[in-house]
Every structure is written in structure tokens, then in C-alpha cells.
Amino acid sequence: MSDGPFPALPLQGARFEGAVLVEELAPGGQVSIRGDLADTTFAEAVTAQAGCAMPGIWQISGTPERGLLWMSPDELLLLLPRAEAAEAARALQARLDAAAVHALVLDVSDARARFRLTGPHLREVMARLTPADMAPGAFPVGHLRRTRLAQVAAAVVHVAEGDMQVLCFRSVADYTFRLLSGAAAPGAELAYF
Amino acid sequence: MSLRLSTGGRFTDRSREIRFSFDGTTLTGHPGDTLASALLANDRLLVGRSFKYHRPRGIVASGAEEPNALVGLGQGPRFEPNQRATTTELFDGLVAESQNRWPSLDRDIGAVNVALSRFLPAGFYYKTFLWPRAFWKHVYEPVIRRAAGLGRAPHPESRDADSYEHFHVFTDVLVIGGGVAGLMAAKSAAATGAEVLLIEQSPHWGGRAPVDGGTIEGEAPEAWVHRTLAELDALPNLRRVARLMGAGVHDHGYVLGYERLTDHAPGQPGPRHRLWRIRARQIVTATGAIERPLSFAGNDLPGVMLASAMRDYVVNYGVAPGQRTVIVTNNDDGYRTALALHRAGLDVPAILDARPMGGGALAAEAREAGLRIEPGRAVAKVLGGKRVTGVATCLAEGTGAVLEEIACDAVAMAGGWSPVVHLWSHCGGKLTWDAAGAFFRPDPARPATGADGAAMVHAAGAANGELHLSTLLQDAATAGKNAAAACGFTAADISVPQGEDTPEAPLDPIWIMPRKATPDLRMKAFLDYQNDVKLSDVQLAAREGYESVEHAKRYTTLGMATDQGKLSNINGLAVLSDTLGQAIPQVGTTTFRPPYTPISMGAIAGEARGEIFQPLRRTPLHSWHEANGADWEPVGQWRRPYCYRRTGEDRHAAVAREVTAARTSLGLLDASTLGKIVVKGPDAGRFLDMLYTNMMSTLPVGKCRYGLMCSENGFLIDDGVVARLAEDTWLCHTTTGGADRIHAHMEDWLQCEWWDWQVYTANVTEEFAQIAVVGPKARALLEKLGGMDVSREALPFMTWAEGTLGGFPVRVFRISFSGELSYEVALPANLGRAFWDRLLKEGAQWQPTHYGTEALHVLRAEKGFIMIGDETDGTVIPQDLGLGWAISKKKADYLGKRAQERSFMASPERWQLVGLETLDGSVLPTGALALAPGKNANGQRNTQGRVTSSYRSPTLGRGIAMGLVRHGPDRMGEELVFTTEDYDAADEAATTVKARIVSPVFYDPEGKKNDV
Amino acid sequence: MLILTCPCCGLQAAEIELAPGGEAHLRREGPGAPDAALENYLFNRDNPRGLVLERWRHAYGCGKWFLAARDSVTMEVYGTYRAQTSAPPPQIIDRIRQRHPDWGQGAS
């Protein structure tokens, strides 16, 4: 697809500089993988494709640029460069089909918007919006949590201390960006955790 | 008169003066004052008028329990009614206005209600104004509306200028209340290593102890408070937040906290209020106790105040509530106030102690100070009009015969203390009657329980009925330790400091003062100040048979005002018990419900306002629609263009133009909102055969089929085109707004019923932009883009193909919801806008017309296609809609099949789908009913059908409609009479319209147009 | 507001992260079922004051359905368990019987 039409970001790279920095990232390549995570053939095929190990429950393996997110007991999200996504999905599905492993692999690179939040007291910013426990003990680096941010579903990926990514569906990108910007507004700093 | 003392004031900064305004008058106070203390310092005793009788009212309390001093605060977009002056921190420039007065606080017309009070007894709402009915609208209601109500609502056009937020936090132990008990409990819990959050509603830590005296480890309580705060702040596992009220305790340790961040400092950046949504494993309520008033005639006059509040004003704010204060008490605590006033240099002409034997050590101290003590005496009535001028005394046990009149300008009531049990009780904690203290206290054997079935709430200190320093600290330490232990933290041994206070003689509750008060006195003794409920009202309710405390409460409105009866509950209950001749524990209490005190609507809404009041879902083409004049229509949370008006066009004209373009040339529709769900696996065909009424497993790869889904009740829930992508893979289209619901429905059946079937689903709605290219020129446009064969032969009707168009990777479906030649093109969402632009550019020669949902509806209605939500309403089965052809007869089972066999579902009497054509060409109202002769058992007109969709068809130049009609398909050509929107049974000729039953397919019945 | 532990992903989910699904362990009645059985399946629910076995979906989370044994009065949770079963697991039954000794002995 590299020589095809150029994909637009859902919010054209929106950015808000508040108590923390909220930036819309290019979604990158995202491949949804459903299958039996405990199945060795499945795991081998997936890890070979991803280039990283299987993630633990609610954990991220690899990096946000190339890695695997544990999304549910039978679902992973493969993150990789967008240019590779369509072919990776096709190849992985073909390999699993050939091995007669029941699985569903789909390129969903355009289904979600992706935001990066960096700065101090990020846990407090997120705790304004999610009922999930943002305390260090409950949400360590390397973990993700699918939850709700105010009224929409989202996945919060804890990349590093003071560095999180939020994935939400594309249609609510504008809502989510406004939510995050509001929670990150200067003047509302709170140092709880 | 009340005024600022020359010394004193723990909270106030005398070195600075700040200005505020009350009812337009500029007054001054000090930082640290509350609005109440500042008003008192300015001798503003009269602060409001009561709810029902508009009686003049003054400040009674010093905290959250205040019933009278409610004011309108702020101006313009920051105006807020019913703010308690006692918990409003004074700031420079504060603007307040009194409430419930008209035209002014001093001269209030509504006060005439007082003269009428004998006609406004308990239950007057239910008894009065019933007759004559015609009077209600023009006489009673306008008068009552002006006179009743509490405060005034902000202007309807005004928008709150502040922001609000929520904050979610988890903790092991939450301690609510930052008095000495709360500090002790928090310290004890934190010593185990548990995470502790300690919250305090006021700006100050230490609670009442610094005012009430006694010692902790030999020091003044204030010193211990300071030392303990420093110790707590050194702990990494303890956090404390002031100005954060525990508003409500809910199931599973969910506690709402209400933090007021900038009320005391408006204009500061950041949110005004923060709603803390706390999840605590264990909760300690250290919420203290509230003093009770005494029920004597005139106890509501400005100048009559709780004894404890008086010493708060003296000690905390350096304000004298009066110059000459008569103390009336039924316990030793009243003497503390007498001594505090005396020490501040204020006159205490008499202490009326209702107990025949008088008091203990504190009384002795007062006597030594030279104060006059009158045991066995009570107040017969308070003298004065808008403020106290004196009291008439009597025997406490008598009827109120006056013994003496004592001139004074203030009266302090000390009726004993009631633990604040609200938060203990919110989630089911039960109470037990403490006869010695004459109060309800938490019953440790029956606490609120949590998810594990064990105690979740622990009461500590005064909130637990331990009112004295000598026992309170140990009680609080134990509560904190137990709470931490319940979280699995081993108790650490911490030394509990020894508290000491003066021992007290027993209290003697006197619920009616004097005990045998005559009826005229009882009619002037108020129990609930805010709702104007008098002693006589509760007695009347009991006599009229409202013997249950819950009934009496509602009948009299006792405790139903914004203060929720913090002062009145126990007194009211005691009077009810007394009247019924039952013991108080037998009568029981009313239910305590959150919030403890009112919290702002803004805090509840949090971020959900304005642009993000709710999520609006946007398609990849949203900004193009916005820039091109879309009139939006909400479809679920999606926003879709209803039509695109050009200059000078109304909606009708725009829709007609859009429909005509699609029929005659080229239309473009953003169909991205259509749900798209991929279903794959060895059992996917079998699964879809269960989900849809028709057969999907036999659909060849490359083909599309229209399908219907029903609930297990047999009712139609969704429809859409299914495409078979591969041997084991299908793509199911759902209605707009149906995607999440249908995906959840699929997962439900897969996970919970057929969990051994090998099927995976994925909701890929958001992955794709989908654009319908519609009309006779549709193929020409796609061919011009080039890249794949879209000819009739290569891509016949009801097939799909993958390829590229103009270099875009696409999946093209040859399906039609318009009856025209039509392609639905799906492509990655982030390429959607670029593709749309390309279509417009390349299609220019055919003048491509983007159309909205209304044109979509007209196009489908002209073809007789049903729409979920129009033709269906949750009671319609496919058979009603002439869709029997889409129900497989071969399948043994599908969801809803058994229900559709029920006799009512199979009845020929069900209304069935037909087309409807008005005889005059007009448009039938949607929802119009077809009249039938006669009336039903309820005397209502019989009906025989209804209009489900109705439009003006630009193609046919007339109104067309679909509807459900009894025996409809068998009655082609018959004329029916339909109601219009202003249907009037008395004038049916003018308010009905005739329509003929026709086929629902109005346009191209042979389907030639789309199969080209 | 409840907190339930999702047995599928281990998270303690707040009630607002969950979608309720009504009574658990219903037996589906399809074609051939007598009217009375169908009526029971579609419409008749016990809605007891006390022990309830109910369906929840971790909708704002892992997306899985699970079942919960809970007391509708005290809000005590006896346990959550996977949806792919026709009865609660033994250890949950034990916990239920501690509070409801007669449960499961004959008439439900």
C-alpha cells in the first residue's frame, strides 16, 4: 500500500499541550487475532509473525510500534508498521488455515484512533475518566487495561512511567480527544498517586 | 446584638479585612470567616424566611446541619441557590442574597401565611386547594408558586461558568471525618500498612475537640491534632484531603466524595468541584455528632441558636452571637457554652436546666463563675418579633405558666447530641437506641456489609455514640485497626493516647418543653425549621393515623427539606413516639439516604457537558459533510446527514433533488455507519443459520444475501446483507446503530449457548468507510476510476468482489437499497475521505449528488423496503412484513422459530404490511391510525391499522406510505380512513384522510432498474 | 455499585464496565417444545429476594460473558464463574449454602 493513496489520521494529528501532552499518533498497523492462545501452533505462528513473545494477561509484549497486546482470553492485537499490516494479516491467516488452526486474523489498522499522553501525574489524568484503578500497584508499566473513558470503550496501554497510549474506536476519536484534553487541562493538577 | 469580639477566632485572620455583600449591602469580614460568622459579626441575625410560613429565621447552627441560613450565592452564570451560609467560606467580593422573601427580607408579604398557619396544618398539601377545581390554575397555583419553594432557579439561559470533574480512586481504608476520632482511626489503620484515605468536609482538621475542651495526653486537643497531622503526613500510605465531604456510602465500598476546590476562592484555575468516586475495601465513619434543638414555643426566632454553635462562633471566629444569652439545657454540655460565653466577657443572665436536680461538675464550675442556674426550669416561650428580646420561663414539668421574663438577645439550646449515623446507615447499617444519651447509635452487630458478606463500615468516636474524649480515642483506634484487619493487614500495636474530659451528670430528654405544654405553645414550637413542621403537626399526624414513622414523615414533610432533618429527626421521632405512647426504638427511624448534604449538579455531571455531553460518533467523511451543509440527524450515537440544503432550499426541496438525482443520474451516500461483522470458523455457517431466519450456509462464496434476525421472542431485531467472503468466512451487515448490539448478541449465543462451536466474530464496522454509488451512471463512474471489472457480467446483482478502484483497495458489493443500479464500496476508513473526493471529481460530468438519510428513506420506501425501527417496533415478526420468503422452511431451528409458532404469532388477524396511497395525494402522518367501526371495551375507537413510514415521493409526485393493516394484503384497493395529527373524534370529516391499500412496491415492481 | 471479578480475565470490574444479562442457567427451548416450556423459557423469571445466579458481560473489558452468584439483598457475592456451565462450581455452592442452607435441595 506504500505507493497507494495516503491514509488520513482520524483527527489529522490533533495535539493538546496541557498539564500533560496529548498527541494523536498515526494508528500504525493493527491486526486483530482471535484464537486459542494456549494452542502451541497458534502461539508459534503468532509470535513468529510478531517477532515477540506472547504477552501475559493484560500485558504488552514488544513495543507499541511492534508488539502484541493481550485484549481478551482469545484475542490479541498485533501492532506493526501500517505498510506491513495487510500482508501480515493475510500471511498469518493463511499459515493458521494451512495448519488447520481455528483462528480469525484481520487487518484493522483503520478501526481505531491512537493517542499518546506524556507528562507528570498521568495516572491522575486518566483516573478522572476511567473507573479502573490507576494506582502504580494496580496498573504497572507494561500493562494495558481495557475499560471505559467516560462514556466510550478504550484501551489504555502503559508504555512507561509518564507515557501512556489510548486506543479508541475511530468514530469517537473526537470525543475521546476532547475528554483527554479536558482531563489534562492545566490548572487541574492533582498529585494523588 | 451580635458582633465581633475583641479577641479570639482560631480560624480567622484579624489582620485582614475582606468585603462581601448581602442583599445589596456591603459588609466586612475576615479571611477564615464563614458567611454565617461574618453575618453574625455584622449583627445580621435575620438571614432568611421559612418555606411555608415565611417566618423570619436566623442562623441556628455552625455547620452542615444548618436549616435556616440558606442563601443565593454568586451572580449571573455563577448564581446558585440554597447555599448554606454556615459552610460557605467567606472570600473577598462574595455576593449573597436572602431567599424566600418578597419584596424584601424585612417586609415579606408571604408572612401573612403565619396568620393563616392554623389553616396550613400537617398534610395541607393533600387537604386544601382541591375545590373548586377551576380555582387551581388561576388562583391557588400562581399564589403558591410565588410564596412556596426554596430559593430561585438560575436563569434558564444561563450556563454554569465553572468546570467540574470526577476522580476515581481505590483505597484499603477510607476514613470519613477529620476530627480527633478520624485522625485516630486513620493513624491506627495506617500503622498496619494499609492504604488510608482520610477526608474532611470542612477546611479544618480536629473537629469539635479544640472548642469543646478536655485534654489528650495532658495537652489541649489542638496540640495533639497538630502533632498527629504531622505524623500522618510523614506516612507514605496515608493521604488526607480537606474540603472533601463523604456524600454517600454505596454497595461494595463505593463512596462518593464531594470536594469543593474553588468555592472559597473563585476565579482560580481548575475545576470548581471534584466528585471523588472512591472504592474502599473498608470504611470508617468518624462523622461526629450534631446537637439537638429543644422544642419550645418561639424556638425559631432569630437569636435562638444551638448552644454548641454559639461556642463555635465565639472560639473559632471571635464572634458573639449575642450580648445577653439565656442558656436552656437538658444536659451538662449546655454549661460549656455558658462558660465559653462568660469567659468571652458576654452576659449569661440565666441557665435554665430542665433537670430537677441540675447538672454535675460543669454546673458546679458555672456556679463558681457566678452564673445563675435554675434547675427544673424551662422556656415557656421566646419573646420578640424579628429577633429575640427575652424569654418567659416556666416549670419544666408544667404546662407553660410563666414564672418570670428574662430580657436577653440570644437563647442557646442544648438538647443533647445525636451521632451522625447517616453514612453508617446509607448502605444498610442498623442502629440501636441509647437510652442514656437519648440517641440512636450504630449497632456494631448489624453493620453494612460488603461483597464478602462481612462488615464494610465501622463507626468511630462520636459518630459511634462515644461522645467523650475519655472513651472516644480508644473507640476510634479500634475502628481503624478493625478496618485494616478486615483488609488483611495485621494490627500493629500503637499506643492510644489517653483523653480526659469533665465527667457529666445524666441527660434528661425533654422532647416537649415544657413537658405538658398547652396547645397554643405546641403550635409555636418548631421541629423542622426548614420545612416549617411544628410539634403540633407531628401530633396531628399521629392522631390522624399516620403512625408509621415513614408515613408521618411524608405527611408532615418532617425531615424532607434539603437538610434532611439533621436537627429535626430525633426530636420529631420522639414526639411521635410520645403521642403514640410507644417507645422510641419501637417507632424506629426513617431511612438515611445519600447525599449527606446536597452536592452540585455540576459535580454529578463532571465532564459530561457541552461538546462532550455524550459521545457523537463520526464517520470518516464527517468533516466533509459538515463543510458541505449537512443537516444532521442523530441515528443512535452516530450523526448522519439528513440532507444537504443548497442556498434557498428547504429540507423538502433538498430531499426531492437528492432522490431525483439518484433515480436519474448519480447519487453518493455515506453508508459507513452500516454495521460490519466478520464471522469465521468451521461452524460459522451453522451458526449463521441459527442467527438468521433464512439459510446462510448455502450462500456461495462471492455472493450476497439479504437476511433477517429475530429475537427468541420471534420479533424482528435486525436486517442486512450477508456476503460470503470465503469457505468458512461471512461478512454480516447490520443496521446503523445495530452493529454493537448484534455483535454482542452473536457473542452471547457463541459464549453462553453454543460454546463448543468453532466460530470467531469480529466487529469491523469502524475499519471501513462505505460509500454507496447509486444511479444509472454508477457503473460509468466506477469504470472511469478503473482497476476492476464492475460490469453486469463480472459483478452481477447480489455479488461482491475485491480489487482496486482508482488505486484504492476496495471491496465492492453489488447491492441496492434504492432500487437503482448500485455499488457499495468499502475501503479502509482512513482512505475514505480521499476516495470520496475522487468520486466527486471523476463523477463531475454526471453531477454526482450526495444524498442524506431522508433521501435514502424515500428511495427505499418507493421500493417497499422495510426499515428496522420504522416498520418494526419490537412487536413485529417477519411474517407481518411479507417477508415470509426470507424465512427458511427447511431449517429445523433458528432463533425465534419456536416463538413464531405460538398461536398469536401465527394468527391471520395480525396486522400486515401494505402500501397506502391517499386519495388526494397528500402525505399521511407517520403513526396515523386506520379507524374501524365501533369502540373497544375501554370505550376507545377501534382501529385496524397504522402507518409505519410515510413520505412525499418526488418520483411519483405524491404521498406514499407503508403501514400495517388487519388482513391488509387481502384488501388491495380498499379505502381506509386514517387519523390526521389533529384528529378529533367529534369532527372526523375534517380531521381524517382517506387512503387506498396498494402494493408497498411503488416503483419499478419488476426490479428492472437495479439489475442492469 | 457492584464490583465483580471477571473469571475470564481476572480483572475486578466496576458495574459500569459490565453489561447485565439477566438470569443464568436458562435452558433454551426450541422447535418442538410445548407452550408451557417455551413460556417459562421466554418470560418466567424468579427474581428472588436473596440468592440470584445471573449473567454479566465484561463489556468494557475482555468482552466475555460470565456468571455470578450474588445476594440481591445484602449484595454479598458468593463467586463468579464461567458461563460455559449449567450449574455453579462446588466451591461456590459451598459458599452459597453457608448463607442459604436449603438452596438447591429440591425446589430451587
Ligand SMILES: [Zn+2]
Ligand atoms: Zn474480563
